[in-house]
Structure formats: C-alpha cells, structure tokens
Amino acid sequence: MHRLDLNRLPRHVSIIMDGNGRWANLRLANRVFGHNEGANSVREVVKCCLELGIPYLTLYAFSKENWQRPESEVTALWHLLRRFLKSEFADLVSRRIRVRHLGDPDDIPMEVLNELRHVVEATADFDRLVLSLAINYGGRQEILRAARKYAGDVLAGRAESDALSQEEFSRYLFTTDLPDPDLIIRTGGEYRVSNFLLWQLAYAELYITATLWPDFREPQFHEALAEFQRRERRFGKTSDQLRTVSFT
Ligand code: IPE
Ligand code: IPE
Numbered sequence: 001m002h003r004l005d006l007n008r009l010p011r012h013v014s015i016i017m018d019g020n021g022r023w024a025n026l027r028l029a030n031r032v033f034g035h036n037e038g039a040n041s042v043r044e045v046v047k048c049c050l051e052l053g054i055p056y057l058t059l060y061a062f063s064k065e066n067w068q069r070p071e072s073e074v075t076a077l078w079h080l081l082r083r084f085l086k087s088e089f090a091d092l093v094s095r096r097i098r099v100r101h102l103g104d105p106d107d108i109p110m111e112v113l114n115e116l117r118h119v120v121e122a123t124a125d126f127d128r129l130v131l132s133l134a135i136n137y138g139g140r141q142e143i144l145r146a147a148r149k150y151a152g153d154v155l156a157g158r159a160e161s162d163a164l165s166q167e168e169f170s171r172y173l174f175t176t177d178l179p180d181p182d183l184i185i186r187t188g189g190e191y192r193v194s195n196f197l198l199w200q201l202a203y204a205e206l207y208i209t210a211t212l213w214p215d216f217r218e219p220q221f222h223e224a225l226a227e228f229q230r231r232e233r234r235f236g237k238t239s240d241q242l243r244t245v246s247f248t
C-alpha cells in the first residue's frame, strides 16, 4: 500500500480473470472448484477499489466464446454467476456500488438474466464504484452491434452518415458513458486479449501476470497498480513533451 501514489491511480481498471481451471487442476480438483474460489478474488478486488477510491472496475466473467466449453462447465458457470449475484446483492446495495452489464443479454439463461437485471436496476443510482460485469461479452460482437444500431439510426434520420466521431460511436457500445480502461490486467499468464474491450483498449496499459485468478488478491492487485504507476503513458507524444511544463 505504501508504494502506491494515491494521486496517480487508474480511474478504470479492467480484468481478464483467467486461470481458474488451471488453479483447480493443480489441486487435482474439478475446474468448477477454481471458478468458485475465483469469486473470492472478485470480492477482494472490489474491496480494494473501494478502499483506494478507484471509481470504475470491469470484470470479464464469461465470453461469447466460452459457450464452446463442455456443457457441464457452462452450466456450472451460469449457476455460480447467479449465486454470486444473489449473495452479493445486499452488500452491493449497502456499499453503494453500481452494477452494469456489458454483453449480449439474448442467450443468457433466464434465471441469470433476471438476477442480473434486478441488481443492475436496484443499483442504477449509485456511483461510489461502477462495477461492470462483462457477461456473454465479445468485443467484435459489440462493435458489430454498434455499427448496426448506428446504421439503423442513420436510416431513421436520427444520425448523419458522414458525421460519425469516435465519441459518438462509443455511445453505441455497451460501455456508453464509461471512460476507457486505463489498466487492463490479465491473470493466468496468456499474452492475448481474447476479444475483450477491443475498441476501448486503444491506450490502456496492459499488465499480464502468471498468477492464476484464484490467487490474485490484495498484494497482487497492489503490485499491478504499482507497475501501472511505473509506466509512462505517452499517447503518441515523446517523453520530452510529457516532461515539459508549459507556462502560459
Ligand atoms: C477463467 O478461467 C474463467 C472463465 C473463462 C470463465 P479459465 O476457466 O479459463 O481457466 P484456465 O484458463 O482454463 O486455467
Ligand atoms: C478469457 O479467458 C475470458 C474470460 C476470462 C471470461 P479464456 O480462458 O476464455 O480465454 P482463452 O480461450 O484462453 O483465449
């Protein structure tokens, strides 16, 4: 904690929570055991964000591509998600956490979708922490959906075809009104993005750790933040330009 500069924390942290299956395999247990333990890491990272005053946290919980897993695992994941939303509901409300859903609602099992909608609606006016859950989410699918919605608005005369800015296009994404992520953490050691926030990650700092998600707790989260603070975010400029203080 002492190593962190509280004035230079990322505003928006997004996490690809990977490695649950391997964590369980190392213990000769079923992969689902790893997913269950991963829920404790979620609770801990949420707690850290509240303590540090990080206002936006986004978690990748189920990708569009995860449907291709064995049916028993997919069923267990939906079961766990539903149980998690139910068990955390009171805590989310009492801590004034706003929950958002990023992803396609269409093929989410009805019991899970109902729980998700309930949490999203009940917390809609809170703003202490915006916790976005990427569930049934895919970055390319999100961009295509936005393009289709935009085309529909053009056809209906609500938008102009030659005046599309980055800001306006961003409003068609699931992440409407969310700032772009400053830091993307991937646990489990894979050097890939796996279809997560493709549009939004343009200038995010990427932090990849071999630590498996169920082992990712407060010390590991603080280390990721410390590494973020060692980075120089240039946004296309030169180092010298960033160091030059302009007197006007
Ligand atoms: C991430 O852990 C959780 C989800 C994708 C839902 P994995 O289940 O992918 O774990 P590994 O990568 O197989 O270890
Ligand atoms: C990414 O993990 C998706 C989530 C964490 C929800 P995966 O384990 O599905 O990613 P790949 O398949 O290794 O790229």
Ligand code: MG
Pocket (backbone or CB within 6 Å): 018, 019, 020, 188
């Ligand atoms: Mg994985």
